[in-house]
Amino acid sequence: MKNLPVLGLMLGDMTGIGPEISARLLAAGTMKADARIAVIGDARVLALGCEDAGVELAWRKYAKLSDIDWARDEVPVIDLGNIDPAAIKRGEISPESGRLTGDTLKHMIDLALAGELDGICFAPLNKAALHRGGWKYHDEHQMFAALTQHAGFFGEMNVIKEFATFRVTSHVALREAVNMISPERITSAVRLADATLRANGVARPRIAVAALNPHSGEGGLFGDEEIRIIRPTVKKLQAEGMNCTGPISSDVIFLKALKGEYDGVVMMYHDQGQIATKLLGFNKGVTVTAGLKTVFATPAHGTAFDIVGQGKADTGALEQALRIASRMAAARPH
Amino acid sequence: MKNLPVLGLMLGDMTGIGPEISARLLAAGTMKADARIAVIGDARVLALGCEDAGVELAWRKYAKLSDIDWARDEVPVIDLGNIDPAAIKRGEISPESGRLTGDTLKHMIDLALAGELDGICFAPLNKAALHRGGWKYHDEHQMFAALTQHAGFFGEMNVIKEFATFRVTSHVALREAVNMISPERITSAVRLADATLRANGVARPRIAVAALNPHSGEGGLFGDEEIRIIRPTVKKLQAEGMNCTGPISSDVIFLKALKGEYDGVVMMYHDQGQIATKLLGFNKGVTVTAGLKTVFATPAHGTAFDIVGQGKADTGALEQALRIASRMAAARPH
Numbered sequence: 148m149k150n151l152p153v154l155g156l157m158l159g160d161m162t163g164i165g166p167e168i169s170a171r172l173l174a175a176g177t178m179k180a181d182a183r184i185a186v187i188g189d190a191r192v193l194a195l196g197c198e199d200a201g202v203e204l205a206w207r208k209y210a211k212l213s214d215i216d217w218a219r220d221e222v223p224v225i226d227l228g229n230i231d232p233a234a235i236k237r238g239e240i241s242p243e244s245g246r247l248t249g250d251t252l253k254h255m256i257d258l259a260l261a262g263e264l265d266g267i268c269f270a271p272l273n274k275a276a277l278h279r280g281g282w283k284y285h286d287e288h289q290m291f292a293a294l295t296q297h298a299g300f301f302g303e304m305n306v307i308k309e310f311a312t313f314r315v316t317s318h319v320a321l322r323e324a325v326n327m328i329s330p331e332r333i334t335s336a337v338r339l340a341d342a343t344l345r346a347n348g349v350a351r352p353r354i355a356v357a358a359l360n361p362h363s364g365e366g367g368l369f370g371d372e373e374i375r376i377i378r379p380t381v382k383k384l385q386a387e388g389m390n391c392t393g394p395i396s397s398d399v400i401f402l403k404a405l406k407g408e409y410d411g412v413v414m415m416y417h418d419q420g421q422i423a424t425k426l427l428g429f430n431k432g433v434t435v436t437a438g439l440k441t442v443f444a445t446p447a448h449g450t451a452f453d454i455v456g457q458g459k460a461d462t463g464a465l466e467q468a469l470r471i472a473s474r475m476a477a478a479r480p481h
Numbered sequence: 482m483k484n485l486p487v488l489g490l491m492l493g494d495m496t497g498i499g500p501e502i503s504a505r506l507l508a509a510g511t512m513k514a515d516a517r518i519a520v521i522g523d524a525r526v527l528a529l530g531c532e533d534a535g536v537e538l539a540w541r542k543y544a545k546l547s548d549i550d551w552a553r554d555e556v557p558v559i560d561l562g563n564i565d566p567a568a569i570k571r572g573e574i575s576p577e578s579g580r581l582t583g584d585t586l587k588h589m590i591d592l593a594l595a596g597e598l599d600g601i602c603f604a605p606l607n608k609a610a611l612h613r614g615g616w617k618y619h620d621e622h623q624m625f626a627a628l629t630q631h632a633g634f635f636g637e638m639n640v641i642k643e644f645a646t647f648r649v650t651s652h653v654a655l656r657e658a659v660n661m662i663s664p665e666r667i668t669s670a671v672r673l674a675d676a677t678l679r680a681n682g683v684a685r686p687r688i689a690v691a692a693l694n695p696h697s698g699e700g701g702l703f704g705d706e707e708i709r710i711i712r713p714t715v716k717k718l719q720a721e722g723m724n725c726t727g728p729i730s731s732d733v734i735f736l737k738a739l740k741g742e743y744d745g746v747v748m749m750y751h752d753q754g755q756i757a758t759k760l761l762g763f764n765k766g767v768t769v770t771a772g773l774k775t776v777f778a779t780p781a782h783g784t785a786f787d788i789v790g791q792g793k794a795d796t797g798a799l800e801q802a803l804r805i806a807s808r809m810a811a812a813r814p815h
Contacts, residue, residue: 285699285702285703317695318695318696318699318702318703319695319703319704320694320698320703320704320705320706321655321659321693321694321695321704322656322659322704322706323704325655325656325659359655360654360655361651361652361653361655361750361751361752361755362652364654365619365652368619368652369619369652369653369654370653370654370655370656370657371654372654372656396752397752397755397756398752398755398756398758398759399759401756401759401760402759402760405760416695417695418695418730418731418732418753419752419756421695421731421732422731422732422735422753422756422757423756423757423760424732425732425733425735425736426735426736426739426757426760426761427760
C-alpha cells in the first residue's frame with residue numbers, strides 16, 4: 148500500500164453529476180488496490196454526492212495530505228471549504244461554479260508540483276462554465292499546461308477499450324491545422340503516444356499514423372502531405388526503432404484499430420479522431436492530458452445536466468480514469 | 482408492370498463478386514415488383530456468376546432493349562459478347578477487365594441517353610482496374626458526369642439505413658477542400674441532397690449541414706468559415722423554404738443522424754463523412770451518383786477478391802442499390 152500512488156480526486160463541476168459518481172465509486176471502494184485516493188474539494192459537495200447517490204460513505208477530514216493516515220478505512224478528504232452547494236443552482240452552467248472548479252484544480256496542481264500528489268483525476272468539468280468563470284483557456288489541457296509551466300509538446304489522449312488516440316493538431320481551425328502538419332509535430336505526437344502508452348503498461352506500443360488527405364492523397368493526386376511530410380517522418384521514426392506505421396487513410400485506420408491492429412492512433416486534426424471515437428461509444432472513454440509533469444485523467448463524458456441528482460449516472464468512465472491515472476502515476480518516479 | 486422503370490444491371494468487374502451476387506439476386510426474383518431489369522454485359526460472365534452462386538437462372542438473350550418481351554419470365558440479357566471470362570484471372574486487379582468494364586458502362590450510358598434505360602445499377606467495380614484500363618477519371622462519378630456530358634454540380638450520395646450523406650467537396654486535397662467551401666457549393670450540395678432525397682421518397686427531407694472546424698469553430702476561436710460562410714448560407718436556404726439546419730460539429734452530427742433527426746447530412750470534406758459511414762457498417766450501404774441526367778447506383782462495398790467464386794458474398798447491398806435506382810428512376814419523367 149505504501150507504494151501505491153497518491154491520487155487527488157476532484158469532484159468535478161458541482162452543477163453536474165461529478166459529486167454523485169465520485170461518492171458512489173468511493174463507497175464501492177473498488178479502487179483501493181490501485182491507488183491511495185484523497186478527495187480534494189468541499190466536504191459539503193461530497194455530502195451532496197452521497198445523498199444523490201444514496202450511499203453511506205465514511206470519510207475523514209485532514210488539513211493537509213501529509214497528515215493522512217492511510218491505514219485507516221475512511222476516505223481522506225482535504226476540505227477546501229470553498230464551494231457552498233446551497234448557493235449554486237445545479238443542472239445548468241454556473242460561471243461561479245466554473246470559477247471555483249478552476250480554483251480547486253489550481254490548488255491540486257500546486258500540490259502535485261510540490262510532490263504531494265502523484266496524479267490528478269477529476270470528475271466532469273463544464274468547459275463553458277470554466278471559461279465564463281475566468282479561466283480563459285481554449286481547453287482544460289492548455290490550462291493544465293500553463294499552470295504546470297509546461298514548455299514543449301503535449302496533448303490530449305482519448306482512450307477507449309480498443310485503442311487510444313493522439314493528435315498532431317487540436318483546437319485550431321482546419322485551415323491552420325493543415326498548415327501545422329510538420330515532421331516536428333508528427334514526431335512529437337508519435338513519441339508522446341509511445342511514451343504515454345508505455346506508461347499505461349503497453350510494452351511496445353503499435354502506433355498508426357493517419358493520413359491528412361482523402362485516400363491518403365491517392366499517390367499525390369489529392370494532396371502531397373503524405374509524400375512530402377507524413378511518410379518520410381514515419382520512416383525516420385521507424386529507423387529510430389519506433390513501432391509505427393502510416394500514413395493510413397482516415398476512413399480505414401479506425402476499422403483496423405478496432406480489429407486490434409494498433410494500440411495508438413495519431414490523428415492529423417481534431418475531428419478526424421473525434422468523429423470516430425464519439426461514434427464508438429467514446430462516452431465510456433477517458434481523456435488524459437499527456438506529456439505534462441503531472442498526470443491528469445477524466446471521464447470523456449460531460450456533466451450530464453439532464454440527470455443530475457438522480458443517482459443514476461454511470462461510474463464506469465470515472466473508475467477507468469482513476470485506473471489509468473493510477474497506472475500512469477505509478478510508472479513515474481515518486 | 483408497364484410503368485415500372487427499366488434498369489440496366491451491369492455485372493460489375495468480373496474479377497470480383499459482381500457476377501455471383503447478380504446471379505443470385507436475379508434468381509431470387511425479389512426485385513420484379515420494383516423494376517424491369519435487363520442484364521447488360523457478357524452472357525458468359527452471367528453463366529459464371531450462376532455457377533459460382535449455385536443457382537439456376539432462366540435468361541433469354543435479346544439483340545436490343547426494345548426487343549425485350551417483358552411479359553416473359555426469363556431475365557432479359559443484352560449480350561455484348563465482349564468479355565471472355567476464360568481469358569481473365571479473377572480475384573486480382575486486371576487492367577483488361579477494367580477496360581472492358583468501362584466499355585460496358587459506356588454502352589449502358591449511351592442506352593440511357595437514348596432513353597432506352599431509366600437507370601443504371603452496377604455490381605462492384607474495381608476503381609484501380611478501371612483507371613489502369615484507360616478510364617482516367619478521379620472516380621467513377623466523374624467518369625459518369627463526363628460521359629453524360631454533365632455541366633454543373635453533382636456528387637456522391639452515400640446511403641445507409643439511417644441516413645444519407647452528401648459532400649460539398651470530395652476527391653481533392655484537404656487544403657484545397659477548405660478553400661473550396663463557398664456559399665455556392667454549399668447551396669448546390671444542399672439542393673442536391675433535397676432533390677435526391679425527394680426522388681427517394683422523402684417528402685420533406687430534413688438536412689443537416691456539417692461544420693468545417695472543430696467545435697463548429699467555437700464562436701470564431703478556431704476558424705470563421707462557420708460564421709462567414711456556412712451559417713449565412715444555411716439561413717438563406719431556410720428562408721427559401723429548405724428544411725435545413727447547421728452548421729453542426731462533425732463529431733455530433735452523426736450521433737444526431739443516427740437517432741433519426743435528419744434524412745441527409747451534408748459534409749464539407751470527404752473524410753468527414755467516410756470516417757463515420759465506414760464505422761457505421763457502410764459496407765451494407767449504397768452509393769449513388771446524384772445530380773446527373775441518368776440514375777447510377779451501386780453497392781458501397783468492393784469487389785471482395787478474397788471470397789470471389791465461393792458463392793457466399795452477400796446480395797443485400799446490391800438489392801438495396803437496385804431498389805434505390807428503381808425509386809429514383811420512377812421519380813423521373815420517362
